[in-house]
Amino acid sequence: MRAKAMIRLLFTMGAITWLGLVFTDISILFSTVNNIEPDIPTWLPKLLLNLFILSLFYYYKLKIERDEVLNFIDLLWRVFATGLIATVISLALRLVSYLLGNTKLTGHVVYIDLIYLINVGLMISFLTMAFTAWKRLILYQKSKWLLRFWSFFEYGLLISLLYNAFNFPYVESVYITLFVAFLIAGLVLSGNMKWVAYLNFRQKWTGLLLLLLTIFYLLYGFYTNSSYASTISSTSANFADYRYHIFIMSLIAFVTIYSIFSFLVILFNLPTTSVFEQKLEEVVNFQRISQSIQTEQSEESVYNILLETSVSTVFADAAWLEINTSEKKLYTYNITEKEARDIIEHLSHQPVRGILDQGTDKTRNLSKYLATLKSSRFRSILAFPIYVKNENIGMLALLKELPEGFNREMTKIVSAFSNQAGISIENFRLMEEALQNERYKEELKIAKTVQKSLLPEILERDEEFEIAAFSESADEVGGDYYDTLRISGEMVALIIADVSGKGTTAAFHMSQMKGIFHSLAQDCIEPSEFMARANQALVNCLERGSFISAIIFLINTKTKLIRYSRAGHCPVLYYKAASDTVEYFKDKGVALGMVRNSSYRNFMQTSEFAFAKGDVMVLYTDGITEAKNAKGEEFGYIRLSDILETAKKLSSREIQDHIISSLYQFSESESLDDDYTTMIVKFN
Amino acid sequence: MIHIKRLQEDGADVIAIIGEIDASSSIELDLAIAKSVGEGYVKILVDCSALEYISSAGLGVFMSYIDEFKDKKISMVLYGLSDKVANTFQILGLNELLHIAKDKSEAKAIINELQV
Numbered sequence: 001m002r003a004k005a006m007i008r009l010l011f012t013m014g015a016i017t018w019l020g021l022v023f024t025d026i027s028i029l030f031s032t033v034n035n036i037e038p039d040i041p042t043w044l045p046k047l048l049l050n051l052f053i054l055s056l057f058y059y060y061k062l063k064i065e066r067d068e069v070l071n072f073i074d075l076l077w078r079v080f081a082t083g084l085i086a087t088v089i090s091l092a093l094r095l096v097s098y099l100l101g102n103t104k105l106t107g108h109v110v111y112i113d114l115i116y117l118i119n120v121g122l123m124i125s126f127l128t129m130a131f132t133a134w135k136r137l138i139l140y141q142k143s144k145w146l147l148r149f150w151s152f153f154e155y156g157l158l159i160s161l162l163y164n165a166f167n168f169p170y171v172e173s174v175y176i177t178l179f180v181a182f183l184i185a186g187l188v189l190s191g192n193m194k195w196v197a198y199l200n201f202r203q204k205w206t207g208l209l210l211l212l213l214t215i216f217y218l219l220y221g222f223y224t225n226s227s228y229a230s231t232i233s234s235t236s237a238n239f240a241d242y243r244y245h246i247f248i249m250s251l252i253a254f255v256t257i258y259s260i261f262s263f264l265v266i267l268f269n270l271p272t273t274s275v276f277e278q279k280l281e282e283v284v285n286f287q288r289i290s291q292s293i294q295t296e297q298s299e300e301s302v303y304n305i306l307l308e309t310s311v312s313t314v315f316a317d318a319a320w321l322e323i324n325t326s327e328k329k330l331y332t333y334n335i336t337e338k339e340a341r342d343i344i345e346h347l348s349h350q351p352v353r354g355i356l357d358q359g360t361d362k363t364r365n366l367s368k369y370l371a372t373l374k375s376s377r378f379r380s381i382l383a384f385p386i387y388v389k390n391e392n393i394g395m396l397a398l399l400k401e402l403p404e405g406f407n408r409e410m411t412k413i414v415s416a417f418s419n420q421a422g423i424s425i426e427n428f429r430l431m432e433e434a435l436q437n438e439r440y441k442e443e444l445k446i447a448k449t450v451q452k453s454l455l456p457e458i459l460e461r462d463e464e465f466e467i468a469a470f471s472e473s474a475d476e477v478g479g480d481y482y483d484t485l486r487i488s489g490e491m492v493a494l495i496i497a498d499v500s501g502k503g504t505t506a507a508f509h510m511s512q513m514k515g516i517f518h519s520l521a522q523d524c525i526e527p528s529e530f531m532a533r534a535n536q537a538l539v540n541c542l543e544r545g546s547f548i549s550a551i552i553f554l555i556n557t558k559t560k561l562i563r564y565s566r567a568g569h570c571p572v573l574y575y576k577a578a579s580d581t582v583e584y585f586k587d588k589g590v591a592l593g594m595v596r597n598s599s600y601r602n603f604m605q606t607s608e609f610a611f612a613k614g615d616v617m618v619l620y621t622d623g624i625t626e627a628k629n630a631k632g633e634e635f636g637y638i639r640l641s642d643i644l645e646t647a648k649k650l651s652s653r654e655i656q657d658h659i660i661s662s663l664y665q666f667s668e669s670e671s672l673d674d675d676y677t678t679m680i681v682k683f684n
Numbered sequence: 685m686i687h688i689k690r691l692q693e694d695g696a697d698v699i700a701i702i703g704e705i706d707a708s709s710s711i712e713l714d715l716a717i718a719k720s721v722g723e724g725y726v727k728i729l730v731d732c733s734a735l736e737y738i739s740s741a742g743l744g745v746f747m748s749y750i751d752e753f754k755d756k757k758i759s760m761v762l763y764g765l766s767d768k769v770a771n772t773f774q775i776l777g778l779n780e781l782l783h784i785a786k787d788k789s790e791a792k793a794i795i796n797e798l799q800v
Contacts, residue, residue, distance in 0.1 A: 500740040500744055545714075549740075549776060570775060591778075
């Protein structure tokens with residue numbers, strides 16, 4: 001808002017100072033012509049003229065310099081438009097004079113002065129506008145030195161206004177020296193034409209036209225004003241003669257020089273425009289390839305972009321992209337698949353090793369081999385391999401109907417394209433992998449919570465026994481399971497199981513095991529029968545190679561007998577208080593899911609033993625016996641039984657703590673590779 | 685870490701497993717057996733004398749072929765198992781389902797008997 005108000009203020013000031021200039025100048029001129037001593041000081045119009053110039057100067061500075069949206073052609077257009085308005089008004093005034101004819105009014109010096117002042121105002125407006133626009137063009141891609149030089153030039157010009165602001169006597173040598181200095185500075189600055197290179201072909205033509213007309217307006221304005229000025233000066237010298245105004249003259253010179261230079265530079269740059277545009281397009285294409293992976297979501301789009309950009313960059317007549325990953329694919333451009341296959345086939349018979357297949361390790365110009373293929377319309381071919389992680393995944397072939405159609409630059413740029421495409425695809429794959437990993441981690445987390453929730457929080461208690469259980473899983477989720485179930489007043493069922501495999505599937509099978517246990521154990525069936533039925537239920541959902549090892553116990557607290565059946569699970573470790581012995585139960589049994597028919601029953605047996613006060617039963621999973629230390633030794637069965645030997649008199653909880661602490665001590669690490677679970681039953 | 689070697693002897697395919705079989709290396713074992721089956725061998729001997737450790741996934745590989753072998757009348761005999769490895773087989777009850785011999789000559793005798 002402040003800038004807007006400022007612009008308005010400057011405009012108003014310009015208008016007022018101009019009106020003041022007209023009034024004072026005419027009045028002085030009138031007085032002089034009539035030989036009356038003017039009652040207005042003669043320096044006043046000069047001061048007003050300079051104030052007018054200053055207002056306009058800052059008016060355009062604010063208007064043009066701050067406007068970021070303007071492009072080069074817009075700038076040229078603004079200059080042209082200002083010139084057009086100035087010229088049209090000037091021509092209109094000429095027409096009025098012409099229509100009025102040669103009357104006393106038109107011949108009167110005051111009238112001429114008025115017309116002259118209007119023209120000068122318009123010309124100054126046009127010049128300052130052009131000056132501001134040219135400043136922007138010159139300072140495009142500026143260096144520190146250029147900026148300093150420009151400031152020097154600009155402030156020099158503004159300071160020169162002082163010279164004309166007051167009634168200093170006109171000294172020709174000073175005038176000439178200053179003018180020449182500004183002229184040279186203007187010439188040096190006019191060498192800055194970097195902006196021209198960034199115009200495209202169309203814009204260059206537009207620029208040429210606009211500049212030509214701008215030069216015309218400049219010449220016209222200069223001519224008109226000098227003719228008026230000379231007419232007036234023939235009558236009186238007491239008027240605002242711009243011809244002795246160093247600022248205006250320097251400005252005219254500079255603006256004209258830069259306009260002519262720009263015109264010529266654009267003109268001579270016209271033929272090379274296409275080269276520059278092509279280079280620019282290459283850069284843009286390059287960016288497209290490298291960014292494609294962020295915006296597009298598939299490898300296919302990368303292939304398509306590669307094909308498209310390569311073709312447009314080297315002006316190929318046709319192209320194909322052969323991809324040799326899991327699914328073989330041929331992307332074609334302007335060529336039928338049959339034609340492409342014919343050429344590939346033809347080239348494969350030529351005496352060059354590994355053309356257009358994975359064997360080729362570098363870009364090849366195969367044109368000479370194409371010459372022998374009479375049926376083809378193509379006479380040049382260039383092939384580029386595409387690598388992803390040092391693996392050749394495909395081949396890009398570019399074709400031209402012209403012989404010798406590809407040059408070194410084309411080869412280089414397309415080679416860069418195919419490399420970038422390879423990198424893009426690699427990035428894409430890495431991103432996919434990372435996503436996959438993230439998903440996998442998330443899945444594991446879910447599986448872990450599921451697994452935890454399947455284990456009972458409260459275990460059965462009885463006067464006859466106490467149970468302690470512990471389960472810990474490694475980073476990866478396993479499928480260890482234990483549970484207890486009171487069937488009746490005197491019957492309690494226990495189970496410990498280990499699902500082979502890890503991850504969600506293991507947790508899923510574990511939940512199945514829980515379901516089976518809770519439904520089958522309820523009926524108080526024989527343990528071997530339980531296993532047979534569990535096997536029956538599981539075979540259909542366990543995938544090939546997966547199995548579940550388990551032991552089920554039925555404890556009768558009344559008869560003090562335990563019947564159990566072991567399905568491939570780690571053998572029971574038992575401490576018999578009566579004989580004070582620790583031993584592993586020897587029995588037979590095959591893991592669930594290993595035999596997938598009814599013959600499974602034959603492999604199972606039910607065993608029975610009596611328990612007595614002080615006996616301890618240790619159930620565990622293979623994570624404990626197979627735990628390894630740094631030397632690679634396993635924890636093993638002997639260490640486990642030794643621990644029971646020393647801890648046999650303790651409570652079930654204490655025995656458990658003993659086992660776990662020994663295990664950690666043995667493995668000497670915080671984390672274990674596998675899940676491990678223990679369930680310790682102490683009989684009272 | 686696993687290394688699997690295959691060589692043919694008296695019309696039998698001998699698969700020697702060197703190293704440890706865990707979840708990831710069990711795939712190689714699976715491939716080796718599948719290859720042998722694919723090549724039409726009906727006598728497969730598995731040399732486990734250099735097998736240091738086998739995880740449940742590895743055992744699962746042997747287990748998964750039991751039914752297929754029965755259908756195709758293919759015999760497989762494992763031999764040279766260390767005590768530790770043999771114990772692993774025993775606990776799971778795989779010794780009931782697979783033929784396990786002490787050494788190569790015993791394995792050959794068993795397999796010839798099976799293939800009569």
